[in-house]
Amino acid sequence: MKLLQLYYFKALAEREHLTATAAELYISPPSLSAAISRLETDLGVPLFDRVGRNIRLNDKGRQFYDHVKLALDELDKGFDELQSTAAWNRNLSLRVATSTHIIWEKPFADYICKHPHVAFSHRSLSLDQLLDSAETSPYDFIITHFTDLPSAEYDSRVLIPDDCPGLIVWQHHPFASLDRISLAQAKDEPFVALSKGFSMRKYFDLLCKKAGFQPKVVAEADYSLRARLVKNEYGIALSTRTGAESIYLSGLKFIPLSEPVDTRVQTLFWRKDRKLSPQAEVFRDFLTEYFASPAAEALNPSI
Structure with a gap:
C-alpha cells in the first residue's frame, strides 16, 4: 500500500x-x-x-x-x-510599536544583540494611532498602558504591573532631598509636560486631576526635549520609575509619589486573530523573563 x-x-x-x-x-x-x-x-x-x-x-x-x-x-x-x-x-522580521519608547530601549537593544538574524523594527505611536487598526495592523506587538487598547481584540501579557509614578527634578531643586512626595505638593510648580497625544501625557493629566489641581504647564515637548528642559531647570516633570532609569533622564532625581498611587501597567499586546511567528514567541518570552529578572526588579521595585 x-x-x-x-x-x-x-x-x-x-x-x-x-x-x-x-x-x-x-x-x-x-x-x-x-x-x-x-x-x-x-x-x-x-x-x-x-x-x-x-x-x-x-x-x-x-x-x-x-x-x-x-x-x-x-x-x-x-x-x-x-x-x-x-x-x-x-523572512525573519519583528515589528514592534510602543507608546513610551524610553522604557524599552535597553531591553530592545539586548534582544537585537542576542538575535542579530531577526530584522527588528520599532515605531512610537500616539493614542489616536493606537486606536486606528490601519496604524496598528503592521505590528506583531504593541506595548503600552493596559487601558490604551481595546482588550477584546488583543491577547496580552503584563510586563511591568506596578510602574510607580514620581516627579523628575534637577539635583538642587528644593524637592530633591525628599524620599517621597504628594503630587499636590507640586501644584504651584512649573511643569514640562509631554505633548498631547502621548499615552504618558494622558496619565499625567489624570494624576493631576486626582490630586485636585490644574498643572502649570510651561512647555509641551517630546521625551528628549522634556529631559533637556528639566536639566536646564526650566521646570519639573512627571515620569515613572522605569522611565526615570532611561538615558534621557540620567542625572536627574526621581521622587516617588505617595499619592495619587495609580501605577502604570506596561502591557504587551498582540492580536487575537493572528498567529504569532516563532520569533515573535521568542521575543514575548524574552521580554517576560527580562522584567522578571532580579536586575529588572532592582530597577522597578514594587511599592
Missing part, C-alpha cells in the same frame, strides 16, 4: 466518478482504475461497487474512507504548518 494510492482512493471516494477524478488528478482513467485495483488487492476487500460504467463506494469503502480521510487531513495539516514555519524562517 502506497501513500499515493490513498490519495487516489480518497479523491475517487469523494467524487464516485472515475473519469472526472482522473482528470482532477491529472492521470488517465485506466491508471486510476489500476491503482484502486491494486489497493483493493492489498486490502483483500473491494472498496467500490461497479455497476456498468458507474462506481459507488460500498460499506467497506466507507469504513476505510473515514480512516484515510483522518490520516491524510492530518498529513496535510502538518505539511501546511511546516510550510508556514519555513516561510517565517525565510
